[in-house]
Amino acid sequence: MDRNTPTERTPLTSLSESFERYLQDKGKGRGGDGGNYRRNAARELERFAEWAAGDRGGDDWTGIVPDDVDRDPTFEDLDERVFREYARHLAGDRGLKQNTVQTYYRYISAWCGWCVNEGYLEAHYAQRASAMAPLPEDDGRKPGDQQAWTSEQRHALTRHVDERARDAVEAYTTLPEDTDPLDKQRARYVALKATRDRALVFVLAYTAVRVGELLRDPNDPRRRGVRWEDLSLDDGSMDVYRKKQQWDAASLPDPVISPLRSYRQLMDPPTEQWPVFPTFDQRTLAELVQDDLADRGERPEAITERRAEYARDLLLALDEDIRPPSITTDGARSILQRLSEAAEIDIDHPKHDYLAPHGGRRGMGEVLVRAFGYTVAARYLDNSEEMVRERYSHIEAGELGDVATEALEQID
Template identity: 70%
Template sequence: MLSDSGAGGSLDETFTRYFQDIGKGRGSSGGHYRRNSKRELERFVEWAAGERGPDEWTGIVPDDADRDPKFDDLSESVFREYARHLTSDRGLKQNTVQTYYAYLSAWCGWCVTEGYLDTHFAQRASATAPLPDDDGRRPGDQQAWTSDQRHTLTQYVDDAAYEASERLSEVPADDPDAKARARYKALRAARDRALVYLVAYTAIRIGELVRDGSDPRRRGVRWEDVSLSDGSIDVYRKKQSWDSASLPDPVIEPLRLYKRRLDPPSDQWAVFPTLHFATVSKQVKEELANRGLDEEEISTLREDSDYDIFLALSKNIRVPSITTDGARGTLKRITEDSDVDVEHSKHEYLAPHGGRRGMGEVLVRAFGYTVAARYLDNSEEMVRKRYSHIEAGELGDAAAEAIEDIDG
């Protein structure tokens, strides 16, 4: 049974409720899925109104009607035509076409549940027929750090952190400006080193380590979430719950030395605070003002400390975590500076997911799919699918040995 605003209602009038239902975080405003779905549904409405597509395309509204598309304009043939549009008119890759159509299909299913439609047109066989077969690959998610890349990158950040620490120790105490600059560089080098080691060896998703601007629940790990003695870290997983992840031995010492360099005034500090000057300055000024200091007092404190991050540390003004984009930017900079060899069709740097995937390769080859799945926080079925090339290679080797034994 259709709702009161069903067949005669406009398509986009459902969006607010739909996005609220699928959103994450405070006010249901966060989440990559929500944002991507919103973009694609808005494109669908524009296409349905005749504002997208080839020049001859006039939309799904009857020619004698002057109005926006409504639910009673929808049918299997409409979704079939949109599937053709995705496949042919936009030049999208086949897995991207599948993803975009899935956003539309999910909304269509929600409309059936809510009474806006009585039929899930988007799932009908005739509607999905023009869609290409899914090649089983996720766009941009095929990079895997090799052992050589992992070694080169970690060796570079080891050397950079050591050299920055040595330079700091050599700056005379009677040169406070130079001392502050050297201290800042040593802090950044130590932070970069810890981040690289975590990405390289833990297989933790980058959105579980640092702040995700699209989901307020992902505020970045804090020192209270880290137990160096137990070798564990609590992270907010993709499955929407907190869980403990392992910190293998190579990660412990970089984290320990970095914590000593940062010297956070409380364990509620972000493990990877942003060092973006404008962001830190804004946080410092706002917090000092909230504590009752006037502009002159704030200005004096900031001038005396040279770097706002050091003022924040001395006054226990918690600075937000670096974002996922910031972490990727850091890895881009380190990749360029280290001259590590990167050969990949989609990435010119060692991306965070490449570190996770590379660790997955190591675990599957060393311990099999069951152990790897637990470490990667994925189902064994997903891990088998993602790393099927390993099993295929092993079977190929076994077949070659069998042939050699038989042929003598």
């Protein structure tokens, strides 16, 4: 159904009939098909619909439709008691943390508010006090967003990737002149991967840029990953698509410039439109190269022969300007898992056994707040000062504790 096509809204309208229109309104990109919010909201709406139909909630739960009626749940069945029961259902899931329950309920509540505005419901039942009463208190902490790289961890990881990249580049650039061409290509590929990983780690460690602003998000077509045209190494800046849905310049501090320059020189991208951090996934690159050469009119036999001339499809893609996609945010997490293990970094965190991307941003925030205060940190982190004060409140609490200790020592 076209999103501009009017829908007849009656109390007997099925709940699921409203989902797609709501998700299009909340989605990103052309047609509202992208975005993490859309994906997460779709998942929770589906769970709510299953619960309302009696397919979730335990053996004794039969759904919100009267027992003597045979139909799917409709808006006629919704009232504040339904949302209160759903809140109780979420809160009773022993596998969910308090703030996760709150998050899941907010998706349903947001849809309920949209339904009021669109004429599906007469009132925002989900926001009524009686409906929300079973929800647990929100402790204010975001699930999985508490790791911060310590100075020791940051130095250990950056030192590891730097040594690894230097060794790989030296091994490639000091090869004898009579080295077999394929062996030389293999050495270049190893050096490219090592310098890409080094550049990625340094950017995550020192720029405090969100990983979703740096790399490709498959759920948001506007986040295609930074390209070389987005970087100005001379000015020390990088254009990124911010969380606030607009392009903005982010700083590239001195520690990041040299790894990026070395990496760019080795890669020698054919155009400025190439991604700074392309995927090295062989299956993806093989399919990309074969499809692109076929589109150019190459026959299958010729494509096979052409690929045989290269040790890796990435090198063929560079020579033929077959632009690969950027690595994804999930890809970055896999890279950091591999590097954290290789660097043998000591990590003590309940959720992550590796240095997660957001930990680099949070760790840099710690450094900035302690060195320059909340106002400067907020500007660098592209956040409001209020939010930075909230997220790094433990720093101020510690400083106040030191003040209290000093005061007690003076009095005593």
